[in-house]
Amino acid sequence: xxxxxxxxxxxxxxxxxxxxxxxxxxxxxxxxxxxxxxxxxxxxxxxxxxxxxxxxxxxxxxxxxxxxxxxxxxxxxxxxxxxxxxxxxxxxxxxxxxxxxxxxxxxxxxxxxxxxxxxxxxxxxxxxxxxxxxxxxxxxxxxxxxxxxxxxxxxxxxxxxxxxxxxxxxxxxxxxxxxxxxxxxxxxxxxxxxxxxxxxxxxxxxxxxxxxxxxxxxxxxxxxxxxxxxxxxxxxxxxxxxxxxxxxxxxxxxxxxxxxxxxxxxxxxxxxxxxxxxxxxxxxxxxxxxxxxxxxxxxxxxxxxxxxxxxxxxxxxxxxxxxxxxxxxxxxxxxxxxxxxxxxxxxxxxxxxxxxxxxxxxxxxxxxxxxxxxxxxxxxxxxxxxxxxxxxxxxxxxxxxxxxxxxxxxxxxxxxxxxxxxxxxxxxxxxxxxxxxxxxxxxxxxxxxxxxxxxxxxxxxxxxxxxxxxxxxxxxxxxxxxxxxxxxxxxxxxxxxxxxxxxxxxxxxxxxxxxxxxxxxxxxxxxxxxxxxxxxxxxxxxxxxxxxxxxxxxxxxxxxxxxxxxxxxxxxxxxxxxxxxxxxxxxx
Amino acid sequence: xxxxxxxxxxxxxxxxxxxxxxxxxxxxxxxxxxxxxxxxxxxxxxxxxxxxxxxxxxxxxxxxxxxxxxxxxxxxxxxxxxxxxxxxxxxxxxxxxxxxxxxxxxxxxxxxxxxxxxxxxxxxxxxxxxxxxxxxxxxxxxxxxxxxxxxxxxxxxxxxxxxxxxxxxxxxxxxxxxxxxxxxxxxxxxxxxxxxxxxxxxxxxxxxxxxxxxxxxxxxxxxxxxxxxxxxxxxxxxxxxxxxxxxxxxxxxxxxxxxxxxxxxxxxxxxxxxxxxxxxxxxxxxxxxxxxxxxxxxxxxxxxxxxxxxxxxxxxxxxxxxxxxxxxxxxxxxxxxxxxxxxxxxxxxxxxxxxxxxx
Numbered sequence: 001x002x003x004x005x006x007x008x009x010x011x012x013x014x015x016x017x018x019x020x021x022x023x024x025x026x027x028x029x030x031x032x033x034x035x036x037x038x039x040x041x042x043x044x045x046x047x048x049x050x051x052x053x054x055x056x057x058x059x060x061x062x063x064x065x066x067x068x069x070x071x072x073x074x075x076x077x078x079x080x081x082x083x084x085x086x087x088x089x090x091x092x093x094x095x096x097x098x099x100x101x102x103x104x105x106x107x108x109x110x111x112x113x114x115x116x117x118x119x120x121x122x123x124x125x126x127x128x129x130x131x132x133x134x135x136x137x138x139x140x141x142x143x144x145x146x147x148x149x150x151x152x153x154x155x156x157x158x159x160x161x162x163x164x165x166x167x168x169x170x171x172x173x174x175x176x177x178x179x180x181x182x183x184x185x186x187x188x189x190x191x192x193x194x195x196x197x198x199x200x201x202x203x204x205x206x207x208x209x210x211x212x213x214x215x216x217x218x219x220x221x222x223x224x225x226x227x228x229x230x231x232x233x234x235x236x237x238x239x240x241x242x243x244x245x246x247x248x249x250x251x252x253x254x255x256x257x258x259x260x261x262x263x264x265x266x267x268x269x270x271x272x273x274x275x276x277x278x279x280x281x282x283x284x285x286x287x288x289x290x291x292x293x294x295x296x297x298x299x300x301x302x303x304x305x306x307x308x309x310x311x312x313x314x315x316x317x318x319x320x321x322x323x324x325x326x327x328x329x330x331x332x333x334x335x336x337x338x339x340x341x342x343x344x345x346x347x348x349x350x351x352x353x354x355x356x357x358x359x360x361x362x363x364x365x366x367x368x369x370x371x372x373x374x375x376x377x378x379x380x381x382x383x384x385x386x387x388x389x390x391x392x393x394x395x396x397x398x399x400x401x402x403x404x405x406x407x408x409x410x411x412x413x414x415x416x417x418x419x420x421x422x423x424x425x426x427x428x429x430x431x432x433x434x435x436x437x438x439x440x441x442x443x444x445x446x447x448x449x450x451x452x453x454x455x456x457x458x459x460x461x462x463x464x465x466x467x468x469x470x471x472x473x474x475x476x477x478x479x480x481x482x483x484x485x486x487x488x489x490x491x492x493x494x495x496x497x498x499x500x501x502x503x504x505x506x507x508x509x510x511x512x513x514x515x516x517x518x519x520x521x522x523x524x525x526x527x528x529x530x531x532x533x534x535x536x537x538x539x540x541x542x543x544x545x546x547x548x549x550x551x552x553x554x555x556x557x558x559x560x561x562x563x564x565x566x567x568x569x570x571x572x573x574x575x576x577x578x579x580x581x582x583x584x585x586x587x588x
Numbered sequence: 589x590x591x592x593x594x595x596x597x598x599x600x601x602x603x604x605x606x607x608x609x610x611x612x613x614x615x616x617x618x619x620x621x622x623x624x625x626x627x628x629x630x631x632x633x634x635x636x637x638x639x640x641x642x643x644x645x646x647x648x649x650x651x652x653x654x655x656x657x658x659x660x661x662x663x664x665x666x667x668x669x670x671x672x673x674x675x676x677x678x679x680x681x682x683x684x685x686x687x688x689x690x691x692x693x694x695x696x697x698x699x700x701x702x703x704x705x706x707x708x709x710x711x712x713x714x715x716x717x718x719x720x721x722x723x724x725x726x727x728x729x730x731x732x733x734x735x736x737x738x739x740x741x742x743x744x745x746x747x748x749x750x751x752x753x754x755x756x757x758x759x760x761x762x763x764x765x766x767x768x769x770x771x772x773x774x775x776x777x778x779x780x781x782x783x784x785x786x787x788x789x790x791x792x793x794x795x796x797x798x799x800x801x802x803x804x805x806x807x808x809x810x811x812x813x814x815x816x817x818x819x820x821x822x823x824x825x826x827x828x829x830x831x832x833x834x835x836x837x838x839x840x841x842x843x844x845x846x847x848x849x850x851x852x853x854x855x856x857x858x859x860x861x862x863x864x865x866x867x868x869x870x871x872x873x874x875x876x877x878x879x880x881x882x883x884x885x886x887x888x889x890x891x892x893x894x895x896x897x898x899x900x901x902x903x904x905x906x907x908x909x910x911x912x913x914x915x916x917x918x919x920x921x922x923x924x925x926x927x928x929x930x931x932x933x934x935x936x937x938x939x940x941x942x943x944x945x946x947x
Contacts, residue, residue, distance in 0.1 A: 083690065187683070190685065226650070226732050226733045226734065227732070227733040228653065228730040228731060228732045228733065229702075229730060229731050230728060230729065230730045230731075231702075231729055231730075236730065238653075238732060422687075423685040423686065423687055423692060423693075424685065424686045424687060425683055425684075425685060425695070426664070426683045426684040426685075426686070427683070428681055428683060429904065429906065432665070432903070433904055436901075436902060436903055436904060437902075437904070437907070439901060440897070440898050440901045440902050440907070443897050443901055444893075444894040444897045444898055447893040447894060447896075447897045448890045448893055448894050450893070451886075451889050451890045451893045452886070452890060455886050455889075489841075489842050489845070489906065490845060493842070493845040493846070493849060493910065496849065497849050497852045497853075500849075500852065500853060500891060500894065501852055501853065501856055503887070503890050503891075503894075504853065504856040504857075504887045504890075504891075505856075507883060507886050507887050507890065508860060508883060508887075511882070511883040511886070529863075532863060532867075533859055533860050533863045533864075536758075536759075536762050536859040536863065537855050537856045537859040537860070539758045539762075540755050540758045540759060540817075540855045540859060541851070541852050541855055541856075543751070543754035543755060543757070543758050544751040544752075544754060544755050544848075544851050544852075544855070545751070545848075546750075546751075546754060547746070547747040547748075547750035547751045547754070547785075548747050548751070548848070550747070550785065556744075556747070556844070556845070556848075559845050559848065563852070
């Protein structure tokens with residue numbers, strides 16, 4: 001007996017499987033007694049934000065998220081506790097929040113909820129206005145910005161405190177493993193949007209495709225976008241997303257995303273594939289601007305950090321030509337603000353190139369004189385992000401850049417959308433699904449092992465099968481945790497296929513080794529023949545899944561990936577280990 | 589004495605079936621061929637009369653969505669059960685909407701046509717009586733579109749054709765003979781795949797169709813075992829689809845995954861059979877078939893056990909649908925593998941033997 005165990009654990013293939021198993025369990029990081037609520041996001045400028053609490057990075061693993069353990073020294077076990085404890089807090093009160101992070105002790109001051117009503121009176125206010133005037137300096141005429149104070153009349157408002165502003169924390173029950181659940185297992189954000197004007201069905205189809213593309217490019221693939229309409233003829237679009245914050249969704253899909261670059265009043269190019277051929281998203285030509293970087297500025301709320309980002313895009317030749325047609329009409333400026341002559345390579349044109357997003361200017365750049373009249377297809381887009389610390393400004397800046405890149409790639413939506421309401425939607429598979437699925441899985445494994453035992457009447461063949469089936473499931477869950485894959489129905493189907501073919505392959509191995517006793521005495525020969533069959537079935541299954549990777553629907557892509565990975569794990573890790581186990585046990 | 593003759597009777601019956609199976613494989617082939625023909629007829633009829641080759645469930649077809657604002661807790665599972673019983677021909681799904689941890693309402697999705705005002709009104713009144721929430725004016729009803737988009741089915745069919753082309757190639761490389769033939773098949777397959785994937789024109793699709801016909805000819809001429817495996821997987825899907833349609837099952841997005849899973853275990857048993865029959869050196873063809881049958885039936889039985897257990901224990905409608913489709917597919921696969929595929933292989937081998945003897 002002892003000798004058998006020693007042989008088992010010193011076999012290379014079995015050791016490999018054990019190593020993979022340990023890595024998987026480490027990746028899953030289970031902690032079934034986790035209490036508390038984890039922070040999903042922190043709303044900007046809320047009480048929580050001002051107290052120093054931060055949103056987790058979207059790529060961080062579920063088990064590394066910050067978890068709130070106590071509020072005002074009262075322990076919080078789940079979401080109900082959380083909402084109970086914050087429901088009675090009045091405005092301008094201080095509360096303490098303790099989290100599981102090192103030094104995770106925050107003092108929050110609640111803000112009052114203010115209602116502004118417009119009165120019928122008016123009052124006068126003095127504001128600073130910027131205007132432009134032509135001035136002649138040293139012989140050349142240029143536009144100069146000047147400021148002056150102006151008195152304007154504005155309506156008077158009355159402010160009333162009607163309650164406490166939300167703390168600004170979006171929370172959910174603390175996760176127990178690193179396995180991320182997909183939309184159908186966990187539910188998600190449901191946003192109801194209404195187009196600003198009524199659109200026909202072709203435009204609606206285009207709108208939905210555009211929105212899906214935008215969300216996919218941004219990195220959200222677990223989404224459902226459908227059109228809806230109520231009985232009075234109003235049109236809506238319903239979006240369901242897992243794993244994204246409300247703000248992210250609002251910014252991404254509610255804005256029409258009209259990006260255009262203008263010189264003066266002329267639009268030179270727009271976002272979308274008509275004008276843009278390529279948008280850089282790799283670190284070599286996108287990211288925080290190395291020459292401008294980050295700096296501190298003074299705002300009405302104190303010190304803030306601002307970081308500039310830039311990324312390169314390529315224009316179609318027609319768009320580049322349009323730009324050349326406009327710049328050829330401009331004059332060159334050869335002196336700086338103080339009237340001193342500039343070196344040749346710093347000459348620039350009289351107008352700037354301005355970037356607008358949904359008709360709001362995001363940035364403005366000088367055009368180098370060397371580009372006058374020349375069609376240039378390489379353009380650098382820039383913008384900035386702000387935050388209360390440099391780290392926050394960098395993060396904010398990168399998020400803005402990602403959004404800008406997405407909007408330039410996909411172009412504008414055919415119509416502007418308004419958000420009607422946002423809710424948290426419960427999962428379509430029901431809360432009990434996971435528990436029931438686990439029960440089904442365990443019973444199915446036992447049932448299969450029973451059939452195998454009845455067939456072969458040898459425990460040495462049946463027992464390792466249970467170990468293998470369970471191992472394969474753990475390995476796939478471990479891989480899913482490691483790469484951050486959402487476990488949804490497609491993933492579960494893929495796991496079932498992989499384990500199912502695993503059982504089939506193990507039966508093939510078992511049969512070859514037993515019947516081979518009569519025809520071929522060499523063990524290696526028998527295993528080789530078994531694996532010939534197994535590899536044939538493996539390659540055929542894998543190539544059958546490959547076309548699904550390109551299929552449009554997200555459901556099938558996830559299914560194909562999980563199946564391919566699952567059967568690959570099986571063929572290269574667990575089945576060789578099974579063959580080794582059977583060999584060692586049967587030889588005894 | 590009684591026991592012995594009983595045993596004899598059992599063994600005798602088994603032998604009778606076994607002998608019939610061995611001798612009359614050609615006659616038995618009628619069963620899978622007939623099933624395939626019937627399946628094609630059913631699918632054709634279904635497409636002609638309903639416009640789609642499958643009964644679409646809610647994810648594929650869209651329906652109505654009723655939102656009810658509520659603040660008291662309600663057991664959505666019980667509500668879903670009760671509504672499903674009142675509307676047995678429809679898929680019903682009940683979910684909750686909440687905001688900041690507070691229940692705001694429930695949303696009921698059903699694959700009822702929004703233009704069907706009679707059924708919609710019946711749904712609303714059923715809901716009202718279930719919820720004891722009489723203020724029907726606060727219910728908002730919307731028609732919702734399908735979540736998969738219009739082009740989904742076209743993409744699925746394209747993906748299936750490409751999958752079968754790839755599968756044929758792998759099987760041909762595995763069991764076919766001759767490097768020249770294998771290279772030709774490889775090149776033709778790649779060209780056809782590119783035409784289907786990248787081309788969106790009639791020209792590209794016609795080119796692909798021509799190549800597919802030539803590939804089928806090549807398979808037939810140079811590797812009958814290859815064509816047997818492909819035909820088996822293909823008939824599995826078609827016959828299962830026809831049965832699913834006849835049973836009135838409304839296929840949801842999960843059901844599509846089930847069809848793909850059928851390919852997985854169909855391939856397993858067919859590759860096993862083909863390897864044992866073609867590449868085993870010992871025993872007659874019949875003996876090799878029997879050996880493959882022993883292994884293969886064990887594989888089928890384990891799959892059957894798992895599917896039955898899942899069907900019995902699960903209380904999720906989604907899993908039930910997947911398992912039902914798999915169950916049908918399993919039985920169809922058993923017929924296609926052990927009667928059709930066996931028949932083709934035996935016919936092919938006997939022809940080869942006859943040619944060898946005559947030359």
